[in-house]
Amino acid sequence: MLKKITLLLAMVFVMTNSALADPDKLATLRKGALNKEVKAPPIPRVYNDDKRQVRSYPEQPPTIPHQIRNYQIDLNTNRCMFCHSRKAIEESQAPAISITHYMDREGQFLATVSPRRYFCTQCHISQNKVKDLVPNSFVDIDAILQQKSKK
Ligand code: HEC
Ligand code: HEC
Structure with missing residues (x-):
């Protein structure tokens, strides 16, 4: 049990540490590193x-x-x-x-x-009127029903 906890703690440490180490590499929706001020979009x-x-x-x-x-x-x-x-x-x-x-x-x-x-x-x-920030794969229920009835 103790071993597992130490392992978990070590993993968390490594994960947070690697993220903190290089903020430039963090993927963010604001298209810029978290530690840099980006120009506000119009x-x-x-x-x-x-x-x-x-x-x-x-x-x-x-x-x-x-x-x-x-x-x-x-x-x-x-x-x-x-x-x-x-x-x-x-x-x-x-x-x-x-x-x-x-x-x-x-x-x-x-x-x-x-x-x-x-x-x-x-x-x-x-x-x-903006571009989607993330892809969207939503399918309308009517489209699903139509496909089903074709089969
Ligand atoms: C000056 C009148 C007016 C005001 C004030 C107004 N609306 Fe509307 N609204 C309309 C009209 C007329 C429509 C029908 C579509 C159109 O002509 O824009 C509509 C459509 C809508 C629809 C779409 C309904 C549908 O079935 O698709 C929603 C939701 C809505 N309004 C919400 C609001 C909300 C929330 C507010 C307040 C923040 C608001 N409206 C203020 C006149 C108004
Ligand atoms: C807690 C969420 C909620 C709030 C707050 C709310 N609505 Fe709605 N509204 C809905 C939902 C959900 C629908 C679609 C289903 C329904 O009619 O309940 C809807 C439908 C509508 C419609 C379309 C009605 C129709 O028959 O097509 C209009 C117009 C509308 N709302 C206007 C308003 C206005 C104006 C306000 C503020 C006074 C308001 N709503 C507050 C959730 C909300």
Whole structure:
């Protein structure tokens, strides 16, 4: 047992030591060594074309297809609800928040948006026009089902 622990400690030591020894060799997403200041990339533009995007699965919070800069959400005001509340959609022609946004955690429906869905940007985000940082091999369920039915 003692032998195993010493071996483990030695391994951890070697691993951390080799990483600390040469920070230039650390692979990072910021494309530069951790010990060097890299130039900040330009602030990317957001998709603002008003085209609602496909959801990857039904439970996914849809991404926001419009600009949300300076849309205030705090205790007193919720800018999103100016357009997305049940009452507002006639004028705004925005999709109303769905019934799940009225549910409390016991599954009871409230008269207005539930506190757990009040801060919209906890779940919904707009999309930046940038290249993916990491490869993505996600396959839509429809594609999988189609392949299955062909077999
Ligand atoms: C000025 C009105 C307005 C405001 C304010 C607004 N939206 Fe929207 N939103 C729309 C409209 C209209 C659409 C439909 C697509 C479009 O025209 O952009 C939409 C679409 C969306 C969608 C896509 C829904 C889907 O089914 O794909 C989401 C999510 C969304 N908004 C979230 C938000 C959030 C979160 C905020 C606050 C940060 C917000 N919106 C503020 C008008 C608004
Ligand atoms: C805890 C996560 C969460 C929060 C917070 C949240 N939503 Fe959603 N939203 C979802 C999910 C998940 C869906 C898709 C499934 C559903 O309707 O529940 C959704 C769907 C929507 C849709 C599409 C409705 C439809 O019928 O197509 C709109 C619009 C929307 N949300 C707006 C908002 C706005 C505005 C707020 C803030 C008041 C908000 N959401 C807060 C998770 C969230």
